[in-house]
Amino acid sequence: MLIALRIALYIQVLLGLGRFFGLVPNQRIWETHISLGVVIAVLSLLALGPHPRLRPDPMRTAARFMPLVTLLWGLAMWQDLLVGQTMTMIHMLLGLISVGLVERAAAQQKRALAGR
Numbered sequence: 001m002l003i004a005l006r007i008a009l010y011i012q013v014l015l016g017l018g019r020f021f022g023l024v025p026n027q028r029i030w031e032t033h034i035s036l037g038v039v040i041a042v043l044s045l046l047a048l049g050p051h052p053r054l055r056p057d058p059m060r061t062a063a064r065f066m067p068l069v070t071l072l073w074g075l076a077m078w079q080d081l082l083v084g085q086t087m088t089m090i091h092m093l094l095g096l097i098s099v100g101l102v103e104r105a106a107a108q109q110k111r112a113l114a115g116r
């Protein structure tokens with residue numbers, strides 16, 4: 001499940017950066033960013049929950065919830081509750097922080113479960 005989450009996040013980065021730089025004009029393709037966003041938020045909630053073989057880790061909890069925060073921010077942009085370039089940049093930053101946190105949590109889980 002973690003690998004699916006990581007792949008989905010990288011597709012999301014590509015779509016987001018592509019849109020930001022005007023490379024994704026097709027609305028159908030762009031709307032994937034919203035549906036994929038929901039998938040990402042659900043996957044991270046499921047995949048990064050407490051694990052019997054891992055010690056509780058606040059950074060893992062941050063990785064679990066940051067995509068949801070990014071999604072809620074994005075949905076507020078979509079509903080025109082958050083407007084303007086600065087709001088979009090904050091959203092992009094939240095998205096990139098999500099990628100970093102999920103990468104860290106995935107690597108840490110892999111190491112711990114391999115017994116290293």
Ligand code: HEM
Pocket residue numbers: 012013015016017019020033034036037038040041066067068070071073074075077078088091092093095096098
């Ligand atoms: C957890 C990851 C992410 C989620 C859940 C997410 C979700 C969303 C949602 C729901 C919207 C509103 C859609 C709309 O206005 O049509 C949005 C807009 C946007 N997202 Fe993301 N996003 C994520 C990551 C990213 C990343 C990493 C980037 C770029 C680095 C990015 C760039 C953008 C841009 C530029 C917009 C606004 C585009 C526009 O208004 O034309 N997103 N995102």
